[in-house]
Amino acid sequence: MSCCGTSSARTGPERARGVERKVVFRQRWLPYALLAPQLLITIVFFFWPAAQAVWFAFLRQDAFGIRTTFVGFENFTDLFADPLYLEVVRNTAVFCTGVTILSLGVALLLAALADQQIRAATAYRTLLIWPYAIAPAVAAVLWIFLFHPQIGLIGRALNAAGIAWDYKLNGNQAMLLVILASAWKQVSYNFIFFLAGLQSIPKSVLEAAAIDGARPMRRFWTIIFPLLSPTTFFLIVVNLVYAFFDTFGVIDALTKGGPAKATETLIYRAYVDGRVNLDLGSSSAQSVVLMIIVMMLTMVQFRYVERRVHY
Amino acid sequence: MSNAASTTDAAPKRDWVTHAVLLLGVVVFALPIWIVLMGSTHDSATIGRGEVPLLPGPHALENYATAWSGTRDRIGAQSMMLNSMVMALAIALGKIAITIVSAFAVVFFRFPGRQLAFWAIFITLMLPVEVRIFPTFKVISDLGMVNTMGGLIIPVIASATATLLFRQFFMTIPDEFVEAAKIDGAGPMRFFWDVVVPLSRTNMAALFVILFVYGWNQYLWPLLVATDAEVETVVIGMVKMIGSEANTEWNLVMATCVLALLPPVAVVMLMQRWFVRGLTETEK
């Protein structure tokens, strides 16, 4: 869960490498006692289950765990040979890209506009911040009430206008809806960061550009956008992780992966395989794949966000 | 604070357009909530028929009363909200408490295994609950903690992000403070309570908002671990109310939906300043 900006970036490997405090305490047992709660929970509920997930990925077992066989990489090869799994990968890519682009784009637009109204900016921020507090599943339910073919305001209007709108039967419409519901929620988070980023751009730079005769749009793209790039990059990673994991609730509430698997993402499929289909081997293999993806995203975040590109 | 628009070409006309677009954005964002709020004041038949109202209706009190205390088939929002509240508060406060002392230990002490502990905590960033969900469930099941508040709370209560946040902040505390404490003969815990904690207030407030929202909105983990009605959280309870749409009482779902989003929204709005500051100022 990377909630807090580049703070995480700066406290990662770079910090650990050499920058340390000079004045410290030298008690013997106290630091261990202080660390104990977190480490204990980390070991029991993070490392031990993660290790088990990896181990289970190499086993095939029945629902009760009575018959277990070591099958090596078979669960993984089965996964990647399954065209449906590859389709799930594709769905996830489409979904994550859609959510990220939509929520970043809208947030940037709103932040850029709000930034121009220096007094009202805070007011707008207040008005736009609260979707952050809404659970993804709740957001999904809100959007049901807008787009349900029978009881939703817009859904009914679409059907009345002759467009056959039913996201329970049409895969593309379902995907569109889950993207909308997920992006809607994320805009406020991105907005906060974009607004703060915009407000921290030195006035002098902009005034210099204005004096040079650069028009607002050009100023935006040649100066503001590059200066925002660390923020943007950081937000891309955060939004991707959000789209990967936190949107489980959206899909479960709206479409349950349907129709016909059109909105099944990697995390949803891993859940269904483990819970409904009781196939722990495949589900664990999928969890391992997810773990690898998260690791890559986290490493990208620390490696690249650290290097803030200024001029 | 600067302003991206240069003062040389601000025009009233552009102001108007800007405001219009922003207000449109606000409306678009508020629309779903408005619909749900209005819908929760009408009766089931109206919504079922599809006459989605944009104005309040007469059934507000009875809908909320029913949603709150429950029907014969469903436990009421009252107990679910309580569960969510306990869970969210425990997660938020628990995480803050556990991680602040861990960060304190890692930053202000030297001891064998310090780097190892730090890396162990750091690695958990890469292990969100969703990737270790079934084995974690098994651990909880083995401990007999399924369908308990403990089972809901404890597995999500150790957070690397909060530890890292505190750590970064602690690194910026000037050495003089520590030296002064030592000179005064104060031990590390006294230093902790008298100096570190007061200084960390903004961070703690920001974290509280983030973690409370995170805890309240938990979905996948409670879905597995809290299936008994007594420990059900309001977010999950609400989705379960939809169930198979054949029988859904939409007005009650809407009322529960509104109830479900009130506490986290309230927390965010009331603590907005600290929240934003905590999120973004750590960039500096």
Added chain:
Amino acid sequence: MQRRTLLAGTAAISLTTPGLTRAQARTEIQFWHALPGALGEFVNQQVKRFNDSQATVTVTPSFKGSYTDNMTQAIAAWRAGNPPHIVQVFEVGTATMMAAGPAIRPVHQLLAESGVTLDPKRYLAGVRGYYSDTQGRLISMPHNSSSAIMWLNLDAFEKAGLPTNELPRTWSQIRSAAEKIKAANAAPAAMTTSWPTWVQFEQMAAIHDVPFATKANGFEGMDAELRIDAPFFRKHAEFLLALQKDGLFRYGGRDNAADALFPNGEAAIAFMSSAARARVEREAKFKWASVPLPYHDDVTQSPKNGVLGGASLWVLTARSRTPAEYRGIAEFFRFISDVDQDLWWHKATGYVPLTVAAYEKARAEGFYTQNPGADAAIRQLSRAEPTPNSMGFRLGGMIEIRNIIQEELEKAFQGQQSAAQLLENAQRRGNVVLRNFERANRA
């Protein structure tokens, strides 16, 4: 705490007064079920009746959520060494439970060990067959069973000029009825179906004595393969797709999503579980009738029995189980199989009676003349001696297979594939599931 004191007290008494019968603490049995709302209340009543009827055993029911949740949690509890004594598992979970080996105690074995005799023949043929092994011995205890039947809106029939005293029985009759309903605009949709796979594939296969899968639909072995890519299913799938194309059939969604469409008058003909009766009685504002499912009279002249739905009770083992506990479970099973208890359960819940005796008693009482159509499911379940194709289904991963068929059906309804492709894809994907199950469960 009180119980321990009581125990100590009674122990003290019985030690000092050897003449008195030793008072036992009641054996506690945990029973996990998945029936919500009103049905859950009836479970509580059923259990209470049992507890009140004797002094040695107390059964404690707990509602654990959906069938899937209930089963998953019971399995997880078993893995943790602490499972409930009785768990209610839906019919599609039968294969998984039967393959569980030492985790379950087959009912016939439980009864034999406890000295309780329950002749399998006392249960309705369709009910008994589903939960027995190939030698006719009960593995799980039937509890709540229903079947899929056809529901007809008689007001719409009248409006369309169709006779209401002679109701359609074959699919071709249904089609012409639907055409008349559409022509007279007697209802927004002529027909719909709930549980698309259960009704249109599983039931139809059983009724027409056609195999859904090899090895007697999985009864005879885990190496069964699906056989839905076959002439009969192609005929019926094409029939359904044609109905939809001609505007006579509206697809209402998966599982029981379409349940709302009949009682609210949107669909004049619907195929739903017999357990929907209470809802229809409460909500329908028109005259209606419930009759057995239709069949293709060019395929068969004597339709076989339909298959059941619902759930049965499984006994889970544990290291801490005592013979007294197993005996208590057996007593509970004997109780719910008693004629009067079974009759009460049937009348209260709308599930079919488990026993032949209860069915006959209800008939003698005139229950079915007062409630016409309440015996449609029973008649369908017991109208023939089950064949290998109509005994039921014992296929692993059945939930997944049902979802697969529903997905492919949806694609066909959207016009993205033909009936032949639908069946071919569904069979191929379903067989993958079966092979995975087989590999995972091979000892």
